[in-house]
Every structure is written in structure tokens, then in C-alpha cells.
Amino acid sequence: MTQALTKQVTFDEFIARYPENSQRRYELHDGVIVEMAPPTGEHEQIVGFLVGEIVTEYKRLKLPYFIPKTAFIKPNQSEAAYSPDVLLLNNSNLENEPVWKKESTVSQAASIPLVIEVVSTNWRDDYFTKAGKYEEVGIPEYWIVDYLGLGGRRFIGNPKKPTISIYQLIEGEYQVRQFRGNDRIHSLAFPELNLTAEQIFRAGEVA
Template sequence: MVEGPVEPHVSVGPRVTWEQFEQLPEDPRAEYIDGQLIVTPSPTEQHQYIAFELGVAIRSVAPPTHRVVLGWSWKPGADEFIPDLMVCDKATIAAGGQARFTGTPALAVEVLSSNRGDDLIRKMAKYAEAGLPHYWIVDPRAQTLTTYAIVEGLYAPTAVHGRGAVADLDLGVATVRVDVAELLG
């Protein structure tokens, strides 16, 4: 079914319409970006550990009006992404149905793994275009957590926290204290 160049970590499929994408079997592990099907393998244990631990930390400080979700589809326009973690307004979730989130999350987090270029370049530009106010990237290889904010329509790093950092991070609806070494495991 998937055609095109296949790297060990990512398959880029043919151009498909949104209607064709919706006809795929239930729960494909794929994103729909610029009219292409982007298929990635299951994340590593470290990747999932980081997303889960960060989710638990954020959930402990998030207001009752917001929900922390892991690996749920976000469709801000013509594209559909699967951020590793999002903080979403519960009322917007209820209004949009359960298949995918169509509002704008307060925060999206990507844990870098196999498809680093998409998270650092392609998704970053698309997320800024969609007006996502807070974007964080956890890079297990560099052992950093970088926070971004939109400046003149593009993301600019607001801070880079290394393995030794314990930082209070603004997620828009709350502030969470993160020990980067503990988060990285």
C-alpha cells in the first residue's frame, strides 16, 4: 500500500486525498502532511517513558478545564499530526468529537526519535502556522528539553534545558516543574 522511498524509520507514501486517508483501516500509525501519508514505526520504550512521565507531571498541575493526552491525532486544517503529548481544552474536545482534536491545543510536545527532520522543521512550521502557542521538543540524543514560542509567525526557542536542569516550564494554562535528568530516565 505504501509507495515511495523507505528509510529504516519512515515511509513516505503516495499523495492521497483526505478522503482516501480517512478510508485507511482504523487507527493507522500515520500522519497526513502536505497530502502525503507519513508512516512511522512504533516508538521506543524511552520515547514512551518520556512522553508518559511528562504527561503525568503536566496532569498534576493542569487546571480541571484541560486534559493531557498522549499520541492523539490533531487536525488543525488540511494536515493531521500525532503529537506525542497535547494539553487540550476539555470543552473543545467535547465539541469536536473523539476521532481527532480539531481545536488548538495549549501545548504540543514531540519526543524526537526516528523522524527528527519532521519534528524540527516540517511540523514546527505547520504548528506555528496553526497558531499553536506552546511547543516543546524533548531530544533524548542531545539530552535536552527545548521550549518554543511564536515570534512573528515562527517558533523561537525560549529556553534549552539540559540534563542537569530543573526548570519551571510555562504551558500556557499552568506551570510545571521538570527535572530533565529524571525525565530522560
């Protein structure tokens, strides 16, 4: 579970308070500091697998991308800061980000080709809150990797099954496609990426 610290704070206050080299992760949700639950081993294996595949692909294509260890997305006009499981950044646009150098924070869609959240017990944040906020920023592609099938039935159907939901921005709104089992992932950011949903889910298994 996530734990909210209920005193309202601004984004600037949140960044000033954020502890360096902390073993805990925090986000700011509409002025409320939220302590993120420690990830499970399966969660981290899937994140690591996805990072490896994406890095390999953008290097192959010679794209000016990188994945930071810790960085925040700040939606405009909002006291919020999100730290995704995988945040792909476009080096070419960071000079236009007003607080990147000082606060490791981005707010422009041109800086963020892709965001990935791997679902844990706080699935409502991924499907409700973050999907809306990432759409508001204009992030062109957002993956929700629900490897345990935890999301609500309205999102992943009934019976619930492990599902990857890929939200792609079309005419300013997210349209979602879902992938399960041996479905091959279709990504606008990396159209030649050759991965199935099952390959991603199996990355969380102990060899």
C-alpha cells in the same frame, strides 16, 4: 525511520482509511501517508512520565484539559494530519471544532494549549515540518524532547547533547528556549511545573 506511502491522498481520504485499533501509527504529511516507526521503550517511558506530570498539574489547577489516546492536528489549508506524542486539549473549545466529534481532529489553537514530540530517528519532522505547521496553527507552546541528542547541530548545537527545546508563540512567531541537565523547564502553559530536563531524560532509564 518513517516509511512514506507515496500516493497522494486528501485529509478526508486519510481519515477514512485509518485502521481502527491498529498497532501502527500513521500521519499525513502534505498528502503523503507516513507510517511512523515503532517507538522504543525509552521513548514510551518518557512519554508516559510527561503525561503523568502534566495530568497531575492540570488536575491540581482544575483546568478543563485532557490528553486523548489518539487524535490528530490538522493545519488549515493543508492535506496534513499529525498525531503528537502528547497532545493536550482544552475541553472548553472542542464544541467549536468542526470535525472533532466525527474524526477526533482539531485545527484551532484555542483547543491546543500544548504539544510535545519526543524525538526519534525522524527528527527532521519534529524540528522542520512540525515546528512550522504548529506555528501556522497558532499552537501557543510546543516541546521537542530530544533525549538522545539526535537533532541537527543547527538546532541543538555542537557537540550535540540531550536537549529540550520549548517553542512559545510570541506575536505570531515561535521563539525557542532550550534546557539541558539541571535546567528547570519554563512552560507558559504550566508556569509552576517543577521539572528539570534531566528528570525528564532519566524517565527513559530502566529502574
